[in-house]
Structure formats: C-alpha cells, structure tokens
Amino acid sequence: MMKGPRKDHEHHFKEQGGFEVDISMKKESIDDEFTEVPPADEMMVFLSQHIGPEAEPLVKKGDGVKYGEKIAGKEEQDHMMVPVHSPVTGTVQQIKDMPHPISGEKGRVVIIKTEESKKCPFYEPLGPASKQALLDRVREAGVVGLGGASFPTHVKLSEKGIDHLIINAKESDPNLACDVRLMIERPKEMIDGIKIMGKILGTEDITFATRTKEGETPRFEKLLKKSDINIARIRPNYSVGSERLLVKEVLDKEVPSGRFPPYVGAVVHNVATALAVSRAMEGESLVSRGLTLYSKKTGGKNLWVRMGTPIEHILRYLGASPSDFERIALGSIMMGPTVPNTSYPVLKATSGLTAFTSSERYPYKKQLACIRCGYCNTVCPVDIYPQQLMMAAKKGDVKRLKELHIEDCIDCGLCSYVCPSYIKLTPHLRRGQAHVKGDAVEDL
Numbered sequence: 001m002m003k004g005p006r007k008d009h010e011h012h013f014k015e016q017g018g019f020e021v022d023i024s025m026k027k028e029s030i031d032d033e034f035t036e037v038p039p040a041d042e043m044m045v046f047l048s049q050h051i052g053p054e055a056e057p058l059v060k061k062g063d064g065v066k067y068g069e070k071i072a073g074k075e076e077q078d079h080m081m082v083p084v085h086s087p088v089t090g091t092v093q094q095i096k097d098m099p100h101p102i103s104g105e106k107g108r109v110v111i112i113k114t115e116e117s118k119k120c121p122f123y124e125p126l127g128p129a130s131k132q133a134l135l136d137r138v139r140e141a142g143v144v145g146l147g148g149a150s151f152p153t154h155v156k157l158s159e160k161g162i163d164h165l166i167i168n169a170k171e172s173d174p175n176l177a178c179d180v181r182l183m184i185e186r187p188k189e190m191i192d193g194i195k196i197m198g199k200i201l202g203t204e205d206i207t208f209a210t211r212t213k214e215g216e217t218p219r220f221e222k223l224l225k226k227s228d229i230n231i232a233r234i235r236p237n238y239s240v241g242s243e244r245l246l247v248k249e250v251l252d253k254e255v256p257s258g259r260f261p262p263y264v265g266a267v268v269h270n271v272a273t274a275l276a277v278s279r280a281m282e283g284e285s286l287v288s289r290g291l292t293l294y295s296k297k298t299g300g301k302n303l304w305v306r307m308g309t310p311i312e313h314i315l316r317y318l319g320a321s322p323s324d325f326e327r328i329a330l331g332s333i334m335m336g337p338t339v340p341n342t343s344y345p346v347l348k349a350t351s352g353l354t355a356f357t358s359s360e361r362y363p364y365k366k367q368l369a370c371i372r373c374g375y376c377n378t379v380c381p382v383d384i385y386p387q388q389l390m391m392a393a394k395k396g397d398v399k400r401l402k403e404l405h406i407e408d409c410i411d412c413g414l415c416s417y418v419c420p421s422y423i424k425l426t427p428h429l430r431r432g433q434a435h436v437k438g439d440a441v442e443d444l
C-alpha cells in the first residue's frame, strides 16, 4: 500500500482515496507461458466446487473412472448444482469428509488413484445446436465461473431479458496473470466461447473489458474486432474488476444494493469461463484450468493444473518443498483464503496460489489496535464502513450490520490491505454477512 506521491502506473493500480496497489508481481508473471503440471498419484476431488448444493456422488469405493467422466451430480438435484468430473483415469479409493478450504464446512471428497494421465474428451463434440442443448452441455460439463466466485455458469446463462454480455478480463488480482496468458495463448477458443455465451443469452451486444493496452494481445484483439466484439479498456484500478462495479464502468448503469447485473439487463462472465464453455462444446468436462502460482521463491508461474491436484504436488513439481512456505493462500494475495495444509487440492475456482515463506512479512500475523485513522473507509470502493462493520460483526449485531449495508461488501480485501494496524477486516465482514443470512458462523 502506498499513499503519497504517485508511482509508476505500469506497476500500480490507483484506488479511491489515493491508495495504490502494487501489481509488479503480475508484471513478473505475464511473460511466463503455461506449463502443464502432470496429475498426482492420488487426486482429491471436492464435490462442492461451486456456489450451490454439493453434487451427490455417482461412484463408490473401488469403481473405475475415466478422464472427464461425471462422478457426482444427479440430474434431479437442484438447478444450482453443478456436476463434478474425474480429472484422471483411475480407481476410486475412498470417499471421505474434510473441511472445505473455502467455506470451512464439512464437504465430501473423492480420492482417486491415478492409473492413466492421458486426456481425451469424454463427451461427443456438439455441432450446431439449439440454445437449450448448448446450455445443457455447459451444465453437464461442470462449467462454473472461473474468476473466483464459482457461480454455476448455466444459471447465469439462463437469465432472460439480457441486452449486454460483458466479458471480464480485468484480472484485478495484483499477482495473477493467467487470464492474460489465456488471451495470448488460446485466443480462438476463447472467442468461440464468448460467441456461444452471446448466442445462449440472445444478445449480440458483447463488450470485452480488459486492463491490457492496445497491442498487448494482438492476435486476440484482431479476433475480437473481426467478431464485432467491443473492447472496453478499463482504467488501472483494482476494485472495478468486481461485477457490479464493472457494469457501472462499462455501461454506466448502477446495480442497486441487493441486486445483481441482470436487474439492469447485463450479465458478466469471466474470460477463462469462456474458454471452458468452448472446450465443453468440444466434449471436455471442466477438470483442468490455468492458474498463476506466485511466491518469492518460485516467482510467478502460469500453470495448467487439473482440479484435485494437491498443492504439495505442484510445489514439488516446481522444485520447491511444502516446508519452504509458512502460509499458502488458495487464490490471490488479496482475497485467497489460507489453506489448512498443502495436501489441499486445487478447485475449479482456484485462479491462483500465493505462497509466503516464513522470512516474509505476514502483515496479519500481529494485529495492532485500531487507531481510527479511517483509511479503510476511504479506500472502500462501495462506500461502506469496514471498521464499524467489523465491530458489529464481532458482536453479531444483525440490526447494525444491516444498517451499515454489509450486503454491499464485495470482499475485495482493500480495507485489510491499507490498514496500518494490520487488522484483517475481511474475515469479520464475511462473518457479518453470514450473521445476516442466518448461516453458520465460523470462529476466528
């Protein structure tokens, strides 16, 4: 965090109140081509990798499974359920309960012994098809939002009355570059996916929202222009990567508090999700993705990883040891929750891994007293009061949390980032939202 004289804008995002977010780590990663990480001998596949009810298992101990085969997700389950597929050909060794790395709640995990790592599409490619057939394939292939929210893609694509599709390639996270790499390495498939999304939603008004400058991804830009997809170059700011703020930025439409973009006729999909949609049409289930691993030891590495791969396997593949790191965040430096240990696997929503060594300053380790400086209020992009919300969340004061509009928090982490007392406000804000919803509230 910096306040004071302006820094080089190539390496900083500018936030409200004059704060700056260092993105030099992103810049370090952009030139690193994707490296494919082979699967581990034992893969750990969580059956909840999306927002919605956990997928019901379709396999049991001892069953043989093929690469891409559906292993969970019964047809009759809730519309919000997204199926889960096997990332390898192998045998189910066990189905067990483990605390989920994001929710902290107990979740089921299928442990698969890898026997064959070869990849081939599990489904038949889908040629020209009706909107419903396209939508069914998106769900059947297990596609969720890959920007980090893991909202079921088929649900978002089922919205009616949509005039605008916005593709979010803002990639705000300061240490991730995997979306830009996809734009450089797989432009055609991504454009195909975007067009399919537009077709399902019934709109030709598509805007590609990107942080990149003209000429940074030339092949991709050429294809966008050829496909009549608008390009919106978004100012260098961290928080406008969030859906509602992006809609305001691109369409100048305010999404009211408690509502979502379809309320104003818009849908926002992440750029990596477009690639997953395109692959689904070719018959591939969503069992792998691109992510950026960042640590001072390894630098920024763009990796192609199968879901279910334990983090320790990835570290060893890169020549590092899990014991080199004190803390690993499943996601970006700003938003990623800390994993309990490195045996935890990559999920569909894992766009990054951030590893900290014990010699690095871990700002939230020693929290000091609040000095009421107000920095957290100044930087908050949705103009709520993080410090007061934290106090209300600590007391479980639902009335106060509602008065202070806890529902508007976009979980961006900026308040924690700027706090001079190293107070980690965001976990309290998440607890506050859980209090309001009446959900189970985790201890901190």
Ligand code: SF4
Residues within 6 Å of the ligand: 369, 370, 371, 372, 373, 374, 375, 376, 377, 387, 415, 418, 419, 420, 421, 422, 423
């Ligand atoms: S929580 Fe941190 S940033 Fe907010 S007022 Fe207190 S010391 Fe300042």
Ligand code: SF4
Residues within 6 Å of the ligand: 376, 379, 380, 381, 382, 383, 384, 385, 386, 408, 409, 410, 411, 412, 413, 414, 415, 416, 425, 426, 429
């Ligand atoms: S995490 Fe929530 S409260 Fe904190 S700055 Fe972001 S939106 Fe505001």
